[in-house]
Amino acid sequence: GELHHPRTPAMKSAFTQAEMSRCARLQSLPEHKLWIALDCKGYGHRPKLSDGNESAHHRFTPLSLCAPSHVAIACLSCSVQHLRPGLDMGLPPITPKSTLRLSTTPSSAQEVEQRCRAHSQDAMRLAASFRGNAKHGSPVRSHLRSHLMRTVHGATVNSYGRISVRLSDALQQGAPVTNSTSMTTDLLHSQFGLVPRGDSYFSYRFSEVLAFGIVPVVIADDWALPFDEIIDWDKASLRVRERELQHLPAMLEALPLDKVCEMRQYAFEVYRRCDGSGPRTLDAQRVAHSF
DSSP states (O other), X not given: OOXXXXXSHHHHHHHHHHHHHHHHHHHTSOTTSOEEEEEOOOXXXXXXXXXXXXXXXXXXXXXXXXXXXXXXXXXXXXXXXGSOTTTOEEOOOOOOHHHHTOSSSOSSHHHHHHXXXXXXXXXXXXXXXXXXXXXXXXXXXXXHHHHHHXXXXXXXXXXXXXXXXXXXXXXXXXXXXOXXXXXHHHHHTEEEEEEEOOSSSOXXXXXXXXXXXXXXXXXXXXXXXXXXXXXXXXXXXXEOOGGGGGGHHHHHHTSOHHHHXXXXXXXXXXXXXXXXXXXXSOOHHHHHHHO
């Protein structure tokens, strides 16, 4: 569960002990084996609480900064700077069960290819889409989503249609309320799916977009993508810095259809092998042999 800010000396002491315990456990692991530890804390840039202090839940040190060399860290929400090259790795977000149950996600790379090629004939086609809550979560998350709507919503990408950003509780009056069915419809008719960071560096939307076989546009500065030393994410995704969203329409326009279809298929294969069908365990060796 999420820890609250340690306001009393006793709470501060308990927090410090918990922090030390996490690292001590790793350092006590026998050195004759190589260990992999999963770090699923929600690291990321955080606003301060109303009393000027940071939330304790987000003040934990990433395990990669205290792990010994015989312990590799698979981190869900670490920055690139947190990870030790050649040892640690990013961890893929789980796919929400509601997405796994959908019949509208593709079942093969061939189906992804067909959807991509037929996109130009789709009366509901979108270049890229995102639906989410504007005000839920931290101010960092809310600001980025509102900035996304103001900057790229409604922009037209001549080759692929317009960019759609829909927020519930949005600043603009009359914005439609988000629901999972509408999000599914948008993803089904999109070539790209926008993935702005959440309260942490990572976002569950990343896995949802991959499950639909469309190209994720990651808007999360410095987030270490899953298995990024063995998966060439440049073949499956785009990255846009949070302060450079105005360049997104031109970036999408510059990609020819053949390239987009290749990226969509590769994105789907990454998802299928890492998180989709088959065993739901994380096997870095299996992933490495796949790519």
